Amino acid sequence: MEQPPKRESPVAVAGLHKSFGEQTVLAGINFELESGKVTCVLGRSGTGKSVLLKLLIGLESPDEGSIRLVGQDLSSASPEQLNEARKKVGFLFQQAALYDSMSIGENVAFPLHRHTTLSSDDRLARVHQLLASVGMDRDLEKMPSDLSGGMRKRVGLARALALDPVLVMFDEPTAGLDPITAAEIADLIVELRDKHHVTSIVVTHNLRTAKTVADRLIVLNRGKILFDGTFDGFNRSDNPFIAEFVTDAA
Amino acid sequence: MVEWVGDLGLFCWRVARAACSRPFEGAEFLRQLDAIGAKSLPLIALAGGATGVVLSLQTRDSLVRFGAKSLLPSVIVFSMIKETGPVITGLVASGRVGAGIGAELGSMRVTEQIDAMEASAVDPHKYLAVTRILACIVALPLLTLAADFAGVLMGYVATTLAEPTSLKLFISNGLHSVNFNDVLPPILKTTVFGLIIGVVSCFQGMRTRGGTEGVGRSATSSVVLSSLFIIVADVLLVQLIIEFF
Numbered sequence: 001m002e003q004p005p006k007r008e009s010p011v012a013v014a015g016l017h018k019s020f021g022e023q024t025v026l027a028g029i030n031f032e033l034e035s036g037k038v039t040c041v042l043g044r045s046g047t048g049k050s051v052l053l054k055l056l057i058g059l060e061s062p063d064e065g066s067i068r069l070v071g072q073d074l075s076s077a078s079p080e081q082l083n084e085a086r087k088k089v090g091f092l093f094q095q096a097a098l099y100d101s102m103s104i105g106e107n108v109a110f111p112l113h114r115h116t117t118l119s120s121d122d123r124l125a126r127v128h129q130l131l132a133s134v135g136m137d138r139d140l141e142k143m144p145s146d147l148s149g150g151m152r153k154r155v156g157l158a159r160a161l162a163l164d165p166v167l168v169m170f171d172e173p174t175a176g177l178d179p180i181t182a183a184e185i186a187d188l189i190v191e192l193r194d195k196h197h198v199t200s201i202v203v204t205h206n207l208r209t210a211k212t213v214a215d216r217l218i219v220l221n222r223g224k225i226l227f228d229g230t231f232d233g234f235n236r237s238d239n240p241f242i243a244e245f246v247t248d249a250a
Numbered sequence: 251m252v253e254w255v256g257d258l259g260l261f262c263w264r265v266a267r268a269a270c271s272r273p274f275e276g277a278e279f280l281r282q283l284d285a286i287g288a289k290s291l292p293l294i295a296l297a298g299g300a301t302g303v304v305l306s307l308q309t310r311d312s313l314v315r316f317g318a319k320s321l322l323p324s325v326i327v328f329s330m331i332k333e334t335g336p337v338i339t340g341l342v343a344s345g346r347v348g349a350g351i352g353a354e355l356g357s358m359r360v361t362e363q364i365d366a367m368e369a370s371a372v373d374p375h376k377y378l379a380v381t382r383i384l385a386c387i388v389a390l391p392l393l394t395l396a397a398d399f400a401g402v403l404m405g406y407v408a409t410t411l412a413e414p415t416s417l418k419l420f421i422s423n424g425l426h427s428v429n430f431n432d433v434l435p436p437i438l439k440t441t442v443f444g445l446i447i448g449v450v451s452c453f454q455g456m457r458t459r460g461g462t463e464g465v466g467r468s469a470t471s472s473v474v475l476s477s478l479f480i481i482v483a484d485v486l487l488v489q490l491i492i493e494f495f
Contacts, residue, residue: 057369059369079373086368087370091370099358099367100361101354110370110372111370114371115371
């Protein structure tokens with residue numbers, strides 16, 4: 001395996017707070033992602049895992065705290081600076097969020113068309129290459145409504161990788177998938193790390209996925225980080241919440 | 251209500267800022283112009299034509315009673331171009347186009363497609379809202395011309411079925427006292443109707459919450475609010491037209 005080049009942390013979060021009305025979702029989160037590693041964020045439903053990802057990409061604004069995304073402080077970023085940072089980040093949404101009115105090929109070509117100067121032939125070749133990397137290059141003309149959940153996620157992943165991101169965010173990448181498809185998606189995340197040295201943050205409540213992909217685990221509970229370490233450390237933890245989490249998942 | 255007005259103001263500011271910045275979404279604008287304009291044409295023309303027939307049937311009887319039957323072509327033409335054509339176009343378009351935009355953008359919101367667009371560094375206000383609003387502004391006057399034409403033509407057909415008249419005589423009687431100021435202001439008035447339909451339905455669609463039920467609510471509120479604002483705007487615009495033309 002090639003050694004990844006040493007890079008600055010693509011995400012650094014300090015003192016992050018977020019509430020919706022009376023409900024506090026995040027209450028003082030601090031962490032930095034390690035470049036070229038896969039970090040899994042675990043937690044029960046409703047603990048703010050997806051909100052954390054939306055904060056990191058600037059779709060939500062924090063009540064307090066700072067977020068540094070690929071070198072850009074989001075609190076002081078202009079819309080143009082925020083968009084420049086976003087171009088270096090891929091995002092796979094929980095339901096893939098493919099554009100309904102576009103074919104699979106057009107979905108993957110969308111960021112290329114918007115943010116690159118590739119000719120239409122080069123763009124098409126790149127779309128083929130991206131879809132081939134997720135095993136979907138025979139379905140270029142299909143519409144999202146013609147695809148299964150797993151296929152949609154594969155296409156969503158191809159779209160997320162279109163601009164060669166340094167960081168990819170995955171929101172529940174294996175939720176609702178059969179075990180085989182879930183394992184295939186998890187393998188794609190590992191492949192991204194091993195072959196392309198892409199940093200990933202994976203939000204999931206699936207322990208099997210976390211075990212397959214994670215170099216590091218962060219467990220959220222009641223708006224705070226309850227555990228931050230390796231999967232082995234997580235398994236050995238005597239914290240009652242984590243013990244219950246492991247037991248429930250087993 | 252205060253929150254809604256505040257959100258609408260913020261939305262309009264974002265749309266105006268997006269409309270003035272590069273890149274311009276020419277291809278998407280043309281796609282929307284086709285979806286909003288060309289695909290609404292049959293419905294608008296049918297509504298205009300039906301209105302022309304009703305105008306002919308209803309006013310003929312009254313004019314005969316007052317011995318002013320010869321004014322029938324003028325009544326149909328004036329009524330269609332000055333008020334009925336623009337308002338019918340605005341209301342029918344708010345039903346078809348407003349519901350379509352509200353439901354489409356609402357569905358995109360609840361399935362995170364708008365978030366995905368934003369996350370990939372594309373401004374959804376520019377790509378989704380500006381293109382649809384501009385398409386509405388451009389399409390409405392053209393659709394109004396079609397409604398006016400269909401209304402006058404079908405008014406002639408209804409008239410000639412009741413009492414055979416030549417088309418040339420009908421047109422020359424109907425248009426002989428029509429001038430530029432009778433035609434242009436009502437047509438241009440519909441650009442405001444287009445703006446209302448575009449802004450209201452994009453705004454309602456993009457602020458959708460609550461899954462498929464929310465999408466339904468957005469589609470309904472887009473139609474109801476657009477229609478309401480068109481009627482109110484018509485009152486103000488007619489007063490302005492009388493004042494300045």
